[in-house]
Amino acid sequence: MAHTPRVGDPAFALDLPTLGGGRVALTDLRGRPVLVSFLRHAG
Numbered sequence: 001m002a003h004t005p006r007v008g009d010p011a012f013a014l015d016l017p018t019l020g021g022g023r024v025a026l027t028d029l030r031g032r033p034v035l036v037s038f039l040r041h042a043g
Contacts, residue, residue, distance in 0.1 A: 014026040
């Protein structure tokens with residue numbers, strides 16, 4: 001069964017492409033506020 005995250009839990013590992021063609025890992029942003037937005041694209 002999957003663990004449901006709670007406020008204060010560490011974020012899970014995440015590495016995603018950027019709009020500029022690079023990549024960013026959530027760990028690169030540690031200590032900074034982060035908003036992750038998942039957009040669906042037609043394709």
